[in-house]
Amino acid sequence: MAPTETNKKTKYHHGDLRQALIASATNMVESEGVNGLSLRKLAEKVNVSRTAAYHHFKDKHDLLCAIAAQGFAQWQAMAEVISKDDSLSSREKFKQFFLKYIQFAINNAAIYELMFGHQLWQSEGDNSALKDVSYPCFQYQVEMTRLWQQQGIFPSSENPTRLAQVTWATMHGLAKLYIDGIYTQSSTIEDMCDTAINLLVINKPAN
Amino acid sequence: MAPTETNKKTKYHHGDLRQALIASATNMVESEGVNGLSLRKLAEKVNVSRTAAYHHFKDKHDLLCAIAAQGFAQWQAMAEVISKDDSLSSREKFKQFFLKYIQFAINNAAIYELMFGHQLWQSEGDNSALKDVSYPCFQYQVEMTRLWQQQGIFPSSENPTRLAQVTWATMHGLAKLYIDGIYTQSSTIEDMCDTAINLLVINKPAN
DNA sequence: AATAAATGTGGATATTACTCACATATTATT
């Protein structure tokens, strides 16, 4: 997309307002939190009228869903990198998976809140866009869990979906614990992860 | 309805407006979610002026903190009942603790969201009232964890605080998973809890 | 070129949290 527009100073149409809105909104959410995002301030920042966004997103909820969906895509990409890294043993892959998840959540705290918060999931609005991207994301983790069971890292007696849910729950709980500062101080996050992994994983038999 | 208002003398002062506000606000949060609570509608419901609440709570945030604090007190009471029940073995106590926690979260979903959500914890406002009640609550769990370690339910090699953090994280993650309907269907909550407990606890040695 | 569709604009509305000046009830002090 490089039409002859460079010489035009003020063009009526933006060019790619939708992407500009998502990008700028993501920034605002990251820097000021979810509640720091208002459509008016957003419009100001993108130099566009207050109501322009409504031609690209049904409402604020819809815009937030788009931001969260982007977050899921990012995490999915990271997970695939770990999964396909042949230099790692299965055991190391799980550990990396766990640690990178926490790291991702911490580095994108406000986006993470959006991805997994009640604001979008519990809303009555249409969050199918969110589910469409998050569900395969979780299914991917189920598949990895299945492999980990075969490698003896998790008990093969358990249902892989349940196992994936429990490991995700633990990761999610730790991430929230850290991000919101509940029951914890920031210095202990590594210890917490170590303890969690020790508990969840079947210990390698001493040989 | 339709009370004879002619002979009824409406008092200028309410009597115990603070408690009435907390109670009614709790109801509104439970039935319509956190975002369903507006101070105006609340004032209407309690039959009081829009601004009356500001004599009892600094702002909306302050009122929400009071609701959440009440939630912590309730859970603390439930935890103590389990802990002091002599008819339960230590192992059964942990299981009960885990299951009752999830049950509490599900039965009070909106309040639970308030208790552990970013809205109050991440805010810049004063949430010391919240921390004052939630911190002892967690310390209690640490003490119980210490005992469970002595009973061989958790590895004694781990730091009890870390263990309590990890078990709380798992419980919290499962509760959120269920409540928000992320990655899960409601029918599998019991299986998920079973799997979680199996993973976290040291298996009783076959005898 | 004509027309339709997409994408922009400013004006308007309803809801919201919150502030302010003031009214009335309760209590503490004399």
Add this chain to the structure above:
DNA sequence: AATAATATGTGAGTAATATCCACATTTATT
């Protein structure tokens, strides 16, 4: 008991917000 201080109520008003509406301009389709 009288009075002062304090607690607790009221209504008017403000600023911010999400969203709707009628209309303007640009782009795509025929």
